[in-house]
Amino acid sequence: MAPTELILPGATSIIMNPESFPCQLISWDEAYQLSRKLARVIKSSGFRPDLVIAIGRGGYVPARIVCDFLLHSLLTSIKIEHWDIAACKRPEAAVRFPLAVDVRDQKVLIIDDVTDTGDTLRAALGYLNTLGAGETKTAVMQHKTSSAVVPDFYADVIKDWKWIIYPWAAHEDLVGFTDKVLSAEYATRDHILARLKEQYTLIVDENCLAEVLDDLIDMKKAEEFHDKFRKIR
Amino acid sequence: MAPTELILPGATSIIMNPESFPCQLISWDEAYQLSRKLARVIKSSGFRPDLVIAIGRGGYVPARIVCDFLLHSLLTSIKIEHWDIAACKRPEAAVRFPLAVDVRDQKVLIIDDVTDTGDTLRAALGYLNTLGAGETKTAVMQHKTSSAVVPDFYADVIKDWKWIIYPWAAHEDLVGFTDKVLSAEYATRDHILARLKEQYTLIVDENCLAEVLDDLIDMKKAEEFHDKFRKIR
Numbered sequence: 001m002a003p004t005e006l007i008l009p010g011a012t013s014i015i016m017n018p019e020s021f022p023c024q025l026i027s028w029d030e031a032y033q034l035s036r037k038l039a040r041v042i043k044s045s046g047f048r049p050d051l052v053i054a055i056g057r058g059g060y061v062p063a064r065i066v067c068d069f070l071l072h073s074l075l076t077s078i079k080i081e082h083w084d085i086a087a088c089k090r091p092e093a094a095v096r097f098p099l100a101v102d103v104r105d106q107k108v109l110i111i112d113d114v115t116d117t118g119d120t121l122r123a124a125l126g127y128l129n130t131l132g133a134g135e136t137k138t139a140v141m142q143h144k145t146s147s148a149v150v151p152d153f154y155a156d157v158i159k160d161w162k163w164i165i166y167p168w169a170a171h172e173d174l175v176g177f178t179d180k181v182l183s184a185e186y187a188t189r190d191h192i193l194a195r196l197k198e199q200y201t202l203i204v205d206e207n208c209l210a211e212v213l214d215d216l217i218d219m220k221k222a223e224e225f226h227d228k229f230r231k232i233r
Numbered sequence: 234m235a236p237t238e239l240i241l242p243g244a245t246s247i248i249m250n251p252e253s254f255p256c257q258l259i260s261w262d263e264a265y266q267l268s269r270k271l272a273r274v275i276k277s278s279g280f281r282p283d284l285v286i287a288i289g290r291g292g293y294v295p296a297r298i299v300c301d302f303l304l305h306s307l308l309t310s311i312k313i314e315h316w317d318i319a320a321c322k323r324p325e326a327a328v329r330f331p332l333a334v335d336v337r338d339q340k341v342l343i344i345d346d347v348t349d350t351g352d353t354l355r356a357a358l359g360y361l362n363t364l365g366a367g368e369t370k371t372a373v374m375q376h377k378t379s380s381a382v383v384p385d386f387y388a389d390v391i392k393d394w395k396w397i398i399y400p401w402a403a404h405e406d407l408v409g410f411t412d413k414v415l416s417a418e419y420a421t422r423d424h425i426l427a428r429l430k431e432q433y434t435l436i437v438d439e440n441c442l443a444e445v446l447d448d449l450i451d452m453k454k455a456e457e458f459h460d461k462f463r464k465i466r
Contacts, residue, residue: 028261028265031371032261054293056308056309056310057300057306060287060294060296060308060310061294061401063293064290064294064401065401067290068401068402068404069404069444071404071405071408071452073290073314074330075289075290075293075312076289076291076310076312076330077289077308077310079307079309080465081306097307097333098421099332100331100332101330102328167265168294168297168298168301169301169302171302172302172304174303175304211302215304217266217295219304232366
């Protein structure tokens with residue numbers, strides 16, 4: 001989920017300013033160790049899934065790693081998206097790409113990266129239920145206590161809410177955050193880096209920022225003039 | 234693909250002893266940089282897919298990373314497996330988990346980790362063709378020149394065949410290789426590590442080996458006696 005799709009205060013009881021909140025960048029090694037630990041937790045529970053389902057897109061990497069340690073070959077995916085429903089205070093999670101596999105009476109393990117509100121796991125569980133799946137368990141690397149759904153398995157608990165940036169989503173997340181810190185006034189790269197640090201506790205590499213600004217310009221969300229950048233209204 | 238499923242000499246023109254061949258372990262950082270480079274190659278080609286399809290299981294991680302740099306949300310997967318056909322000299326690639334998405338006239342980007350014989354990409358392309366997909370391109374991190382199919386996009390070319398171990402498949406690959414180096418005679422951990430190095434150019438961490446041996450014992454493929462290990466016939 002990109003930060004532009006952030007489910008903000010309405011979704012949870014957290015009082016949070018959407019213009020400034022703490023972020024944490026997870027390294028590849030940390031994500032690997034979390035997924036490896038998650039696999040151990042699942043293994044020691046005795047649950048042996050017939051099928052592993054990655055929730056797209058966040059669950060792709062942890063699900064692949066968990067399958068490695070479970071020596072599990074049968075991996076597939078569903079895509080769950082969050083839609084803004086005009087009448088609702090918060091986006092609604094719904095299955096965008098369904099399953100093409102018969103799950104009736106199968107033991108299913110659903111894997112995502114993180115719980116935030118819990119809406120994604122709830123939508124996945126409801127969907128698997130309508131398909132007649134057998135015993136269905138959920139697993140995430142990191143479980144935020146802000147989530148209304150507690151997954152069956154997790155490697156880490158996060159009590160103080162923060163936005164977690166996984167390495168496979170770092171570019172897109174950074175595009176979202178940089179878009180937020182740009183304003184109608186032109187700003188230098190140093191200014192932008194300082195705002196990312198101040199508002200989102202993010203320390204960003206200059207090369208990464210260059211790639212992000214290129215994308216924002218390509219998308220006609222930003223413009224450059226004499227090495228300074230501003231948002232296009 | 235685990236090394237136990239290795240497509241050996243019959244599949245390509247490589248003369249190779251299945252009991253000993255060079256392996257290379259790719260780190261998370263290397264896999265990330267390869268996927269990032271792959272995204273740049275795709276982007277600079279001007280090809281803008283409507284849908285990205287990861288080939289399971291090897292394509293899950295590179296496809297997720299490529300989607301990050303392409304800022305592409307629509308990611309799904311198919312699973313392709315290699316089946317041993319009694320009458321054939323080599324396994325046949327076939328779709329195990331199909332697509333649940335309408336791809337008619339869609340521009341599709343298929344992503345896998347590596348080409349080896351090219352059978353996987355050929356099966357994927359044939360399958361997408363039967364579904365009436367529009368322009369369909371293939372992309373891998375590493376293209377081996379042993380492959381009969383040349384992907385449209387790749388980040389790296391491998392001319393001297395070797396088995397590449399990706400970080401998301403390291404445990405399973407190591408289980409396969411350790412199973413191969415075990416014999417009917419009991420061997421110490423040091424002996425096993427030495428054989429892995431000699432036969433497969435693999436330098437393996439002791440903790441990883443411990444986890445691998447545990448799995449082989451659980452699977453009743455190996456047994457332990459006084460800190461020594463042997464294959465169960």
